[in-house]
């Protein structure tokens with residue numbers, strides 16, 4: 417009965433007793449149930465702090481593929497949970513709030529993408545991990561922002577390639593690999609929002625600062641960047657660099673780990689276009705909270721389900737990505 421109600425809300429909407437120490441309770445539940453908590457860098461800081469592992473999309477998939485836990489709690493968005501479920505069909509995969517979708521994945525409906533692929537026979541299909549399992553099922557190889565360049569370059573220069581769904585990442589990879597991949601016209605609402613004017617203003621205010629940008633940003637923002645990379649790459653660059661100040665054009669959740677690893681440095685979130693807020697948060701990622709994580713572990717709900725026929729096809733391009741990444745040492 418309760419589950420029917422939770423199915424409608426997409427999460428366990430039961431109030432948590434305010435006397436419960438959530439961190440202690442989550443830790444106890446995870447041990448009791450042999451569960452592992454994986455979190456993306458765009459999660460709230462308190463979720464990142466309690467997770468067994470925090471990483472980018474590639475690292476989360478790699479971690480899910482090798483865990484021996486019985487339950488995977490994926491603190492991220494729906495496609496990340498699906499990827500974990502496809503890789504581990506016998507495990508229970510939970511996401512604290514099933515409403516945590518992704519505007520980029522939504523910009524690529526599976527039926528339309530399958531039709532597009534059908535209209536282009538002879539093309540190799542490369543899909544960004546930010547897609548549904550159904551899109552992955554009609555894909556030859558999946559990529560993330562960490563390995564997209566290397567995986568595209570693993571194909572001959574004259575290979576005919578469809579790349580979806582992110583047009584900004586696709587254009588960027590085309591430019592750095594000197595290719596002409598056919599692009600799906602999708603985008604992420606967070607990364608498309610960064611304001612060129614406001615970044616230029618910040619650069620003028622802090623001339624010593626370097627601009628770090630995620631390749632999902634528009635080309636006009638990427639042109640301003642001193643370094644372009646996945647969340648994990650931006651983090652690595654910022655912590656290794658001699659420079660002390662950075663303007664960061666990606667979801668602002670990454671600043672938590674940047675600040676933790678480099679407490680002596682200053683990280684300024686790049687501002688979006690139309691906002692009174694100085695940061696740029698993914699509304700989907702931020703649906704997960706510590707309370708929802710606690711309830712999710714307690715009731716083992718909501719669970720990610722993937723149609724077995726779709727999973728059977730989707731697992732192939734995901735495993736291909738993991739194999740290539742391993743060979744490349746990524």
Ligand code: 13P
Pocket residue numbers: 471472473474546560561562604632645646647648
């Ligand atoms: P990475 O985790 O690959 O940097 O991608 C960011 C993202 O958009 C996750 O949704």
Ligand code: SF4
Pocket residue numbers: 458493517518519520521546604605606607667698699700701
């Ligand atoms: Fe999707 Fe963009 Fe949110 Fe990442 S930041 S989950 S690409 S909507």
